[in-house]
Amino acid sequence: MAAQIISGKEVAKTIREELKRETEELKKKGITPGLTVILVGDDPASQIYVNMKAKACEEIGIRSEVIRMDRSTSQDDLLEEINRLNQDVNVHGILVQLPLPKQIDEKLIINAISPEKDVDGFHPVNVGKLAIGENTLLPCTPNGILELIRQTEIEIKGKHAVVIGRSNIVGKPVSFLLLRENATVTMTHSKTKDLPAIAKQADILVVAIGKPEMVTKEYVKPGAIVIDVGTNRLESGKVVGDVKFDEVKEIASFITPVPGGVGPMTITMLLKNTIEAAKQIHHVK
Numbered sequence: 439m440a441a442q443i444i445s446g447k448e449v450a451k452t453i454r455e456e457l458k459r460e461t462e463e464l465k466k467k468g469i470t471p472g473l474t475v476i477l478v479g480d481d482p483a484s485q486i487y488v489n490m491k492a493k494a495c496e497e498i499g500i501r502s503e504v505i506r507m508d509r510s511t512s513q514d515d516l517l518e519e520i521n522r523l524n525q526d527v528n529v530h531g532i533l534v535q536l537p538l539p540k541q542i543d544e545k546l547i548i549n550a551i552s553p554e555k556d557v558d559g560f561h562p563v564n565v566g567k568l569a570i571g572e573n574t575l576l577p578c579t580p581n582g583i584l585e586l587i588r589q590t591e592i593e594i595k596g597k598h599a600v601v602i603g604r605s606n607i608v609g610k611p612v613s614f615l616l617l618r619e620n621a622t623v624t625m626t627h628s629k630t631k632d633l634p635a636i637a638k639q640a641d642i643l644v645v646a647i648g649k650p651e652m653v654t655k656e657y658v659k660p661g662a663i664v665i666d667v668g669t670n671r672l673e674s675g676k677v678v679g680d681v682k683f684d685e686v687k688e689i690a691s692f693i694t695p696v697p698g699g700v701g702p703m704t705i706t707m708l709l710k711n712t713i714e715a716a717k718q719i720h721h722v723k
């Protein structure tokens with residue numbers, strides 16, 4: 439039987455309705471959650487994502503601002519902007535859209551964002567808290583992935599989860615989150631030997647490798663949950679994931695589509711983090 443499709447679009451819609459209600463409640467207490475997104479340069483995909491973030495904020499009542507900086511912006515100028523936003527009491531969340539132009543050191547920039555305003559969950563303080571199981575602002579895509587797995591109502595505890603890709607944004611943090619849910623986690627990457635054989639052991643397979651349709655049915659155990667984190671834009675303009683959807687859906691139990699799977703959850707979790715940051719900063723439960 440073909441897999442059930444986990445619609446991130448639908449899940450995101452339900453969560454955003456709840457977040458809208460939460461924002462209205464906060465506003466009654468005199469708190470309007472505020473997000474500032476910094477976009478350096480004119481990368482076409484980044485411009486799309488930043489616009490999607492601004493629209494999503496507007497829809498649920500979060501105050502948002504996009505600061506657009508020239509692609510030749512210096513690291514010092516960007517740091518100065520972040521320092522200003524760290525001090526601004528009306529800004530609860532700061533996000534620097536990635537990737538950054540090559541003259542700017544991404545790590546240095548992430549480290550400059552105040553951890554309590556780091557709604558991406560990328561700051562080493564927040565990553566460290568996640569790693570040791572403390573409450574913190576969770577990285578958006580990994581947290582969205584967990585939410586989608588929960589939608590299947592299949593218990594994560596004791597399952598073998600294989601994560602393909604070890605990026606700081608997705609692979610590593612999603613592995614920590616799955617571990618926190620008591621899965622047995624195998625983290626794999628481009629140097630892993632016999633990847634298909636390892637992937638085929640997974641009850642839960644998370645694919646975040648950034649290679650269009652690389653994961654075929656040879657990587658998938660029949661009945662596995664398959665989460666596709668890839669967003670690859672082909673020359674034709676078509677957006678595909680890292681998983682060969684049409685053939686893998688025939689053997690998986692659940693699968694996320696691209697588009698409409700993990701992507702919409704990333705922005706939803708960003709909204710959630712912005713509200714969470716506002717609540718923390720204003721000491722609201």
Ligand SMILES: Nc1nc2c(c(=O)[nH]1)N[C@@H](CN(C=O)c1ccc(C(=O)N[C@@H](CCC(=O)O)C(=O)O)cc1)CN2
Pocket residue numbers: 486487490533534535536537558578579669677696697698699700701702703704705
């Ligand atoms: N500071 C950050 N930079 C980047 C992040 C991030 O989480 N924080 N992630 C990605 C880009 N990204 C958000 O910024 C993002 C990517 C994709 C989607 C999405 O909804 N994709 C749609 C397809 C959209 C399309 O047609 O292009 C989908 O999958 O349905 C949302 C956010 C890198 N940078």
